[in-house]
Amino acid sequence: MQVFGVDVGGSGVKGAPVDLESGALAAKRLRIPTPQPSAPYAVTSAIAEIVRSHGWSGPVGVTIPGVVRAGVVETAANIDDGWIGVDAAAMLSDRLEMPVTVLNDADAAGLAEARYGAAAGVGGVVILLTFGTGIGSAYLHDGRLIPNTELGHLIFNGQKAERYAAGRLVKRGELEIDWWATRVDGLLAYIEELFWPDLFVFGGGISKRFETYSHHFTTRARIVPAVLRNQAGIVGAAFAASMRSDT
Numbered sequence: 542m543q544v545f546g547v548d549v550g551g552s553g554v555k556g557a558p559v560d561l562e563s564g565a566l567a568a569k570r571l572r573i574p575t576p577q578p579s580a581p582y583a584v585t586s587a588i589a590e591i592v593r594s595h596g597w598s599g600p601v602g603v604t605i606p607g608v609v610r611a612g613v614v615e616t617a618a619n620i621d622d623g624w625i626g627v628d629a630a631a632m633l634s635d636r637l638e639m640p641v642t643v644l645n646d647a648d649a650a651g652l653a654e655a656r657y658g659a660a661a662g663v664g665g666v667v668i669l670l671t672f673g674t675g676i677g678s679a680y681l682h683d684g685r686l687i688p689n690t691e692l693g694h695l696i697f698n699g700q701k702a703e704r705y706a707a708g709r710l711v712k713r714g715e716l717e718i719d720w721w722a723t724r725v726d727g728l729l730a731y732i733e734e735l736f737w738p739d740l741f742v743f744g745g746g747i748s749k750r751f752e753t754y755s756h757h758f759t760t761r762a763r764i765v766p767a768v769l770r771n772q773a774g775i776v777g778a779a780f781a782a783s784m785r786s787d788t
C-alpha cells in the first residue's frame with residue numbers, strides 16, 4: 542500500500558508517495574522552497590503542487606513544525622504565525638479533495654524511526670530529538686506515540702533549549718561543533734532526569750555527522766543516530782495517514 546507524505550520545513554516543502562511495507566519512497570521526492578512568508582495559503586499551494594505533480598489521489602499525511610491537536614495547529618515557533626488556530630487537516634482536505642492527516646514534524650519522524658528505522662522493535666521509552674532550526678521531540682512508549690511533547694521548549698540554562706542547542710547554531714557558524722555537542726549533552730542529561738528513556742534517537746540534518754561528536758555524549762540510555770535522515774518526516778506523515786481509521 543502507498544500513501545503520500547509531505548514534510549513542511551522552514552526552508553523546504555518536500556513530498557513523495559511512500560511504500561508502507563518497506564518505508565521507502567515509491568517515487569522521486571519533490572522539493573519546493575518554503576514560501577516566504579510561510580502563511581497557510583501559500584504553503585497549501587506548495588503542498589497541492591507537490592501532490593498533483595505526482596498525479597496522486599488518495600490519503601495524504603502532512604507534517605507541520607508546531608503543535609498539532611486533532612488537525613488544528615496550535616503553535617508556530619518556526620513557521621508563520623498565521624497557522625495558529627487553523628484547522629490544517631480540514632483546510633488541506635478541502636483544497637486537495639483528498640483525506641489529509643496533519644501532525645507535528647518531529648512526531649512524524651519518531652513514528653517513522655519506530656516503524657522502519659533506528660527504533661524499530663525497541664520496547665520501553667524512546668525519545669527522538671531533531672536538531673535543526675529548532676529542536677523537535679517525539680516520545681514513544683512500546684512504539685506508541687505520545688504527541689506534542691515539545692522538549693525543545695524546555696527552559697535549560699536560563700533559556701529555551703532550542704535557542705541554546707539547536708543544530709542551526711553550528712550550521713550558521715555561531716557555535717563550534719564540540720561546544721555545541723557539550724551543550725547538547727547537558728540538555729540530554731536534563732531530559733534523562735525527567736523521562737528516563739531506554740533509547741535516544743538523534744535526528745535532524747546534523748545527525749549525518751553523528752560520529753564526529755557523539756564522544757561528547759554521556760547519557761545512561763543508548764543513543765543512536767536516526768537512519769531515515771531527511772526522509773523521516775515524509776515517511777512518518779504517510780504512515781500516520783495510513784493509521785487513520787477512515788482511510
Ligand code: BGC
Pocket residue numbers: 605606607608616618619645646647648671674675676677678691693703
Ligand atoms: C516547534 C516544534 C517542532 C520543532 C522542529 C519547534 O520550534 O515548536 O513543534 O517540532 O521546532 O521543527
